[in-house]
Amino acid sequence: MNIKFKKNSISSKILIYLILFSVFLLLFLWLIQIVFFRVFFEKYQINYLESLVSKIRLFDEEEIFDDLENLNLDNDICLEYVDSHGNSYYYNDKISTCLLGKDSAIADTIRDIKSSEKVVEAKKLINPLNDSISLLYGIKVGNGYIFLFSALEDIGTTTSLLKGQLIYVTLLAILFSMVISIFLSQKIADPIVNITSKAKRIADGDYDVYFDESGIAEIDELSKTLNYMEKEVSKTDEYRRDLMANVSHDLKTPLTMIKAYAEMVRDISYNDTERRNKHLNVIIEEADRLNYLVNDILELSKIQANKTELNSEQFDLVDELTNILKRYEIIKETENYKIITEMPEHAIVLADKKKINQVLYNLINNAINYTGDDLTVKIKIRENKKNYLVEVIDSGKGIKSEDLINIWDKYYKKERNHKRNIVGTGLGLSIVKGILEAHNFKFGVRTKLKKGTDFYFYINKP
Numbered sequence: 001m002n003i004k005f006k007k008n009s010i011s012s013k014i015l016i017y018l019i020l021f022s023v024f025l026l027l028f029l030w031l032i033q034i035v036f037f038r039v040f041f042e043k044y045q046i047n048y049l050e051s052l053v054s055k056i057r058l059f060d061e062e063e064i065f066d067d068l069e070n071l072n073l074d075n076d077i078c079l080e081y082v083d084s085h086g087n088s089y090y091y092n093d094k095i096s097t098c099l100l101g102k103d104s105a106i107a108d109t110i111r112d113i114k115s116s117e118k119v120v121e122a123k124k125l126i127n128p129l130n131d132s133i134s135l136l137y138g139i140k141v142g143n144g145y146i147f148l149f150s151a152l153e154d155i156g157t158t159t160s161l162l163k164g165q166l167i168y169v170t171l172l173a174i175l176f177s178m179v180i181s182i183f184l185s186q187k188i189a190d191p192i193v194n195i196t197s198k199a200k201r202i203a204d205g206d207y208d209v210y211f212d213e214s215g216i217a218e219i220d221e222l223s224k225t226l227n228y229m230e231k232e233v234s235k236t237d238e239y240r241r242d243l244m245a246n247v248s249h250d251l252k253t254p255l256t257m258i259k260a261y262a263e264m265v266r267d268i269s270y271n272d273t274e275r276r277n278k279h280l281n282v283i284i285e286e287a288d289r290l291n292y293l294v295n296d297i298l299e300l301s302k303i304q305a306n307k308t309e310l311n312s313e314q315f316d317l318v319d320e321l322t323n324i325l326k327r328y329e330i331i332k333e334t335e336n337y338k339i340i341t342e343m344p345e346h347a348i349v350l351a352d353k354k355k356i357n358q359v360l361y362n363l364i365n366n367a368i369n370y371t372g373d374d375l376t377v378k379i380k381i382r383e384n385k386k387n388y389l390v391e392v393i394d395s396g397k398g399i400k401s402e403d404l405i406n407i408w409d410k411y412y413k414k415e416r417n418h419k420r421n422i423v424g425t426g427l428g429l430s431i432v433k434g435i436l437e438a439h440n441f442k443f444g445v446r447t448k449l450k451k452g453t454d455f456y457f458y459i460n461k462p
Contacts, residue, residue, distance in 0.1 A: 014188070015181035022173040030166055042152040046135065049148055052077060053120055053139055061142035065089070068146065077148060084143035106136070113138035114145060124152070191219045195226065207234035251293065254286035261286075296427040299358070303434030310352045310438060314462050317347040317356070317381060317388065324360050325379075328368070336375055337368060343381035347388050350462040355435045360390075362428030363455050367394040372452065384458075391456045398449040407445065408433040432457075 052071065059067045064081065068089075072079050081089040105125060113121040113136070121138045137148040191214035198209040207230055211223035261279045269275035302308050321343065331337050349356075367377040372395035380391040399407060408429050436443045436457050443457035 014184050015178060018177040018181045018184075019174060022170075022177045026166065026170045026173055029169070042133075045150055045152050049135060049137055049150055052148060053137055056139045056141065056146055056148075057120070059141055059146075061144070064141060064144070064146075078150065080147040080149070082145045082147070109136055110138070110147065113147075187214075188216065188219070190214075191216065191223075195219070195222065199226065202230055202233060205237075207237065251290065254289045257286045258283050293427075296431060299431050300427055300434070303431065303438070308355075308434065308438045310355070312350055312352055314348055314350055315353045317349045317390070317459065318343050318345065320353065320357055321360055321379065321381070324357060324364065327361075328364070331368070337371075338374070338376045339364075340376065340378045341380070342378070344383060347381050347383065348462060349388060349459045351439055351441075351459055352435075355438075356459065359432050359435050359457065360392075362432050363392040366428050366455065367392050367453075370394050370396040370453070372396050387458045387460050389456060389458055391454055393452060393454045395452040398451055399445070399447040399453055400449070404445065404447070 055071065056067075068079055068081055071077070083089075109123050109125055113123065118138075119140050123136045123138075125134055125136055126132070133152045135148075135150055135152050139146045139148070191212075195211055198211055201209050209230060211226045211230070213220040213223050261282045265276055265279045265283075269279050321341070325339060325341070328337070328339060332339065364377065364379070371377055374395050376395050378391075378393040380389075380393070382389040382391075432443070432455075439459075441457050441459055443455075445453060445455050447453040
């Protein structure tokens with residue numbers, strides 16, 4: 001058992017709290033047993049004597065001696081019977097208690113009781129032998145009196161015995177507190193120490209850890225949460241590495257081409273107008289690609305930081321889509337892509353026009369990058385009662401069901417090897433998700449393997 005009691009550790013806290021609890025409990029026992037013992041004892045003795053008085057009042061004077069004898073034997077009480085002639089009969093010869101008639105103060109008390117003419121009379125007095133408070137009862141039976149005499153406070157060794165026992169109990173309680181605290185420390189602190197150690201490994205980049213359950217519900221819940229966190233952090237770290245690799249790839253490729261074609265213009269085609277213009281166009285296209293990538297990274301950073309501001313306005317979605325499609329004329333001519341549209345003449349919507357244009361642009365880019373051999377992309381706008389349904393459909397391979405949950409992650413690729421997009425940067429779907437969630441627009445994806453994928457979203461009418 002390897003328990004280290006560090007300052008402010010669980011082990012030291014448990015030890016301190018258990019010892020404090022034990023001390024509090026023992027102080028309470030001392031208070032009850034020592035301080036209030038006399039009060040409890042006096043109350044008990046009074047109740048006890050009053051119960052005997054109730055019995056004595058039922059005695060028959062003719063059988064008084066037998067009744068007193070039985071009462072003395074059953075209760076071990078100090079009794080004195082004084083008959084009508086003044087004769088005294090003692091039923092207990094304990095000197096410490098049976099002092100009736102042997103002390104002037106007691107004799108005076110007895111005379112007061114007799115002269116009161118009460119059936120039952122009780123007097124507190126000081127026992128001259130040991131200075132203890134005692135109670136003297138006088139009960140009139142016929143023409144005689146029965147006197148009961150009993151101390152109202154402990155005059156023996158009970159208090160001393162209790163004090164001695166409580167000292168041992170205190171020492172044993174503190175010892176047991178230490179043993180129990182060590183056990184509890186091992187039971188509670190060890191799993192937490194283990195969790196802390198493994199959490200540090202995660203912080204250092206080691207994700208090959210598993211948090212074991214301990215049998216304690218709260219710690220087990222923490223272990224389950226940390227296991228889930230470990231999976232998510234591991235996944236995020238993997239995405240981060242992919243993102244860095246893919247962004248580096250997408251940055252490096254256009255930069256390499258810009259440098260290469262710039263050198264060609266400088267060294268080869270600077271005097272050939274046609275070739276020079278062709279090379280310069282490549283430089284411009286690659287510069288545009290870099291600009292798209294930087295803008296997409298900036299937009300994604302804003303979305304992730306919840307700094308996206310919406311400027312909602314009414315606009316014609318059909319007009320905006322028509323303008324966006326003009327950007328793709330070059331790939332329609334050079335790459336033989338076909339973009340087919342099905343939409344009404346007008347579709348007035350309420351949203352942030354600039355950001356919805358980003359959504360359309362990124363969805364179209366995604367469809368172009370992943371469409372099938374027919375190089376066909378379909379765009380549909382359908383009117384509903386309260387909104388419009390916008391669909392961007394490709395004819396590609398489709399998406400496996402296990403991959404659907406990940407497609408909205410930045411730079412997620414179904415293939416492990418990153419390939420350069422024909423258009424766009426690979427961050428498009430993450431931007432689409434952020435913008436549509438900011439608008440609270442419903443969106444999703446429908447897909448069939450080897451038949452294509454349909455990305456859709458709903459946009460509100462004014």
